[in-house]
Amino acid sequence: MNHKPQKGGHEAIPDVPSSIPFPDEVEHLAMIKEKMDTAVQTANDNVKKIDKEYTATKRYMAEYRGEIDPHEMFQNELALKQIDRTGAFAVGIWEKLAKLKESPYFARIDFHTNEDTETMKHYIGRFAFTHENQLLILDWRAPIASMFYDYEIGSAGYEAPMGRIEGKLTRKRQFKIKNGMLEYVIESSINIQDDVLQRELSQTSDEKMKSIIATIQKEQNQIIRNDKAKTIVIQGVAGSGKTSIALHRIAFLLYRFKGRLSANNVTILSPNKVFGDYIANVLPELGEEPICEQSFWNIADTQLNGIIQFEPEKDPLETEDAKWAERVRFKSTLEFVRKMDQYIKELPRLIFESSDYTSGQFSVTADWIQKRFFAYQSYPIKKRLELISNDILDHFQSANFMGYELPRAKTVLKSLSAMLKIKNTLALYKNFYQWLGLPHLLVLPKKQTLEWPDVFPFLYLQGAFQGLEENKLMKHLVIDEMQDYTPIQYAVINRLYTCQKTILGDFGQSINPNHLHTLAQLQELYSDACLVELNKSYRSTYEIITFAKSVGQVEKLEPMVRHGDVPKVISCANEQEELQKIQGKLNDFLQSGGVSLGIILKTNNAAKEMYDILKQDYDVQHISMDSTHFANGISITSVQMSKGLEFDEVIVPDVREESYCSKYDRGLLYIACTRAMHKLTLLYTGKPSHFLTSHVENFEK
Numbered sequence: 001m002n003h004k005p006q007k008g009g010h011e012a013i014p015d016v017p018s019s020i021p022f023p024d025e026v027e028h029l030a031m032i033k034e035k036m037d038t039a040v041q042t043a044n045d046n047v048k049k050i051d052k053e054y055t056a057t058k059r060y061m062a063e064y065r066g067e068i069d070p071h072e073m074f075q076n077e078l079a080l081k082q083i084d085r086t087g088a089f090a091v092g093i094w095e096k097l098a099k100l101k102e103s104p105y106f107a108r109i110d111f112h113t114n115e116d117t118e119t120m121k122h123y124i125g126r127f128a129f130t131h132e133n134q135l136l137i138l139d140w141r142a143p144i145a146s147m148f149y150d151y152e153i154g155s156a157g158y159e160a161p162m163g164r165i166e167g168k169l170t171r172k173r174q175f176k177i178k179n180g181m182l183e184y185v186i187e188s189s190i191n192i193q194d195d196v197l198q199r200e201l202s203q204t205s206d207e208k209m210k211s212i213i214a215t216i217q218k219e220q221n222q223i224i225r226n227d228k229a230k231t232i233v234i235q236g237v238a239g240s241g242k243t244s245i246a247l248h249r250i251a252f253l254l255y256r257f258k259g260r261l262s263a264n265n266v267t268i269l270s271p272n273k274v275f276g277d278y279i280a281n282v283l284p285e286l287g288e289e290p291i292c293e294q295s296f297w298n299i300a301d302t303q304l305n306g307i308i309q310f311e312p313e314k315d316p317l318e319t320e321d322a323k324w325a326e327r328v329r330f331k332s333t334l335e336f337v338r339k340m341d342q343y344i345k346e347l348p349r350l351i352f353e354s355s356d357y358t359s360g361q362f363s364v365t366a367d368w369i370q371k372r373f374f375a376y377q378s379y380p381i382k383k384r385l386e387l388i389s390n391d392i393l394d395h396f397q398s399a400n401f402m403g404y405e406l407p408r409a410k411t412v413l414k415s416l417s418a419m420l421k422i423k424n425t426l427a428l429y430k431n432f433y434q435w436l437g438l439p440h441l442l443v444l445p446k447k448q449t450l451e452w453p454d455v456f457p458f459l460y461l462q463g464a465f466q467g468l469e470e471n472k473l474m475k476h477l478v479i480d481e482m483q484d485y486t487p488i489q490y491a492v493i494n495r496l497y498t499c500q501k502t503i504l505g506d507f508g509q510s511i512n513p514n515h516l517h518t519l520a521q522l523q524e525l526y527s528d529a530c531l532v533e534l535n536k537s538y539r540s541t542y543e544i545i546t547f548a549k550s551v552g553q554v555e556k557l558e559p560m561v562r563h564g565d566v567p568k569v570i571s572c573a574n575e576q577e578e579l580q581k582i583q584g585k586l587n588d589f590l591q592s593g594g595v596s597l598g599i600i601l602k603t604n605n606a607a608k609e610m611y612d613i614l615k616q617d618y619d620v621q622h623i624s625m626d627s628t629h630f631a632n633g634i635s636i637t638s639v640q641m642s643k644g645l646e647f648d649e650v651i652v653p654d655v656r657e658e659s660y661c662s663k664y665d666r667g668l669l670y671i672a673c674t675r676a677m678h679k680l681t682l683l684y685t686g687k688p689s690h691f692l693t694s695h696v697e698n699f700e701k
């Protein structure tokens with residue numbers, strides 16, 4: 001497999017297309033590959049050696065089990081563990097090298113600092129590669145590599161550990177190396193980033209989200225490398241790369257804070273399991289371990305286990321219950337959190353009535369207890385009682401010169417608890433609505449069971465009354481689809497996770513018509529956060545984004561200049577014809593060798609109905625609330641479940657006026673359209689949605 005570099009040209013190298021006019025790069029790649037082959041061989045030998053050592057130690061222990069004394073046995077067991085760890089490390093190196101060999105680097109920058117006259121060449125890849133003490137490839141996350149994303153030719157600089165380094169970038173090249181073969185080299189005299197980005201974006205979708213290290217844009221790089229902000233909030237239009245950026249930021253932080261931060265200190269709160277599966281490959285592709293994945297449901301389930309039960313969230317599009325909707329709306333604003341805060345502040349006055357406490361010779365007055373109660377105002381109510389009971393005992397102890405028997409801590413605590421007028425969180429939560437004068441806004445569907453919109457308010461009160469278990473292990477929390485969570489959910493999350501956060505989403509892609517909160521409210525909750533807005537969309541063609549921008553009336557949305565077919569709005573005589581036309585599109589897709597096609601319906605029920613029909617003739621997958629995997633091919637799903645996903649081609653059936661008419665429906669249609677990367681078709685029977693009628697040029701019989 002070794003290819004010796006041939007001086008003077010690339011023709012003699014078999015795995016390089018002869019059209020690449022960069023003989024120096026062809027030669028360089030051959031040299032790197034040769035060194036990598038040696039490194040892979042060494043790593044392989046290492047793994048084998050460690051393997052042998054492990055087997056020999058195990059055999060020795062088995063053969064002499066009866067004869068070895070316990071101390072020696074223990075030493076051998078320790079040795080085995082150590083060999084095992086070294087082996088895992090060696091395998092890790094070997095695996096990384098093998099991956100890197102496929103595509104060792106994607107960029108080169110030539111830079112000389114203002115202090116030096118010598119220009120240094122730096123090749124940038126997915127991981128660093130050092131051979132014989134020579135750093136041959138830089139990790140894309142290394143400080144020097146940041147210049148590739150941030151600067152064009154000319155003055156440039158980067159933040160090194162010892163301070164800022166300034167200098168000049170004299171060359172920028174970009175490469176595509178696939179299966180160890182150089183596919184192209186682009187010199188920066190042409191607009192390097194755009195050209196390569198265009199090539200990357202015009203490809204068909206992969207089954208899973210992929211890394212974007214070769215084409216990270218400047219404004220994205222700024223977010224990824226921000227290691228200072230405690231909280232970053234990213235508001236970005238559909239397809240602006242928010243999820244990609246969040247994952248690359250994690251990879252960056254894991255590199256930057258190696259030893260202090262590891263993948264098991266990072267959690268992503270994702271909207272559903274399909275989305276989790278869709279993004280699962282990005283970090284391993286970047287050489288990092290997968291991070292923990294959670295949902296708001298899991299969090300509530302863990303915190304409320306054994307305390308109270310709760311119902312799952314109802315689908316707002318399938319639930320016609322005005323009173324329920326009113327309850328959801330009321331609990332969805334920042335105002336609601338403020339009301340809870342006010343109630344919590346008044347709790348001591350409302351629920352605690354101190355009285356004198358006497359035990360034998362000793363006593364403390366009601367006033368003394370009341371004062372202690374206020375002094376501990378930063379603690380949950382129950383915790384305050386514990387602290388006061390300790391204070392009472394200390395107080396008694398210090399006056400106990402005669403050595404009288406003192407009460408037990410438990411007994412004191414019991415007496416203090418009796419001074420509480422309300423004894424548990426559920427009673428307290430009910431009382432909150434009484435205090436508001438709005439008791440009708442709390443409905444328990446069953447005994448000891450909460451509706452979903454009450455789960456986080458309940459937890460918030462639980463925090464104030466009993467305390468919540470803070471997750472101290474987590475050092476970074478990523479919250480995706482931020483617009484779908486209410487301020488009270490954030491208020492609870494802030495109690496549970498006091499760590500650094502990356503919060504991302506798009507308030508233009510809200511899927512719950514009963515959620516009234518806004519980006520401004522989220523900002524109020526995170527007043528010290530760094531807010532970044534991303535308005536350029538990378539996912540879809542210029543034609544699709546221009547169409548979606550007008551349908552969704554998203555003024556800020558900026559398309560990438562990558563052209564494709566104009567989206568089509570097809571009129572059908574009746575539902576039967578609409579179905580036939582959809583089937584026609586599926587046949588075309590199957591013949592075209594396309595990779596992924598999504599049929600996106602307004603509701604989960606409508607998606608299920610379409611699936612039941614199409615599964616009779618096609619190999620289709622249904623992405624429902626219960627699904628756990630995302631796969632290529634034809635998928636049928638709802639707008640809600642399609643969020644965060646993307647398909648080469650998207651079909652949106654049933655875009656009648658009756659289906660898409662409200663302001664909220666406009667948002668749904670926008671989400672559906674922006675899932676398409678290359679091709680978009682909408683169909684309707686009867687009267688088309690008025691969001692489409694201004695697009696006459698897109699209409700087709």
Ligand SMILES: Nc1ncnc2c1ncn2[C@@H]1O[C@H](COP(=O)(O)OP(=O)(O)OP(=O)(O)O)[C@@H](O)[C@H]1O
Binds near residue numbers: 201239242244538
């Ligand atoms: N700099 C980039 N280089 C290459 N591809 C990119 C870049 N930025 C984004 N993309 C691609 O654009 C698509 C959208 O990215 P991503 O899903 O992260 O966006 P998003 O803002 O989370 O989208 P949405 O909110 O619509 O779900 C993905 O295919 C991603 O790979």
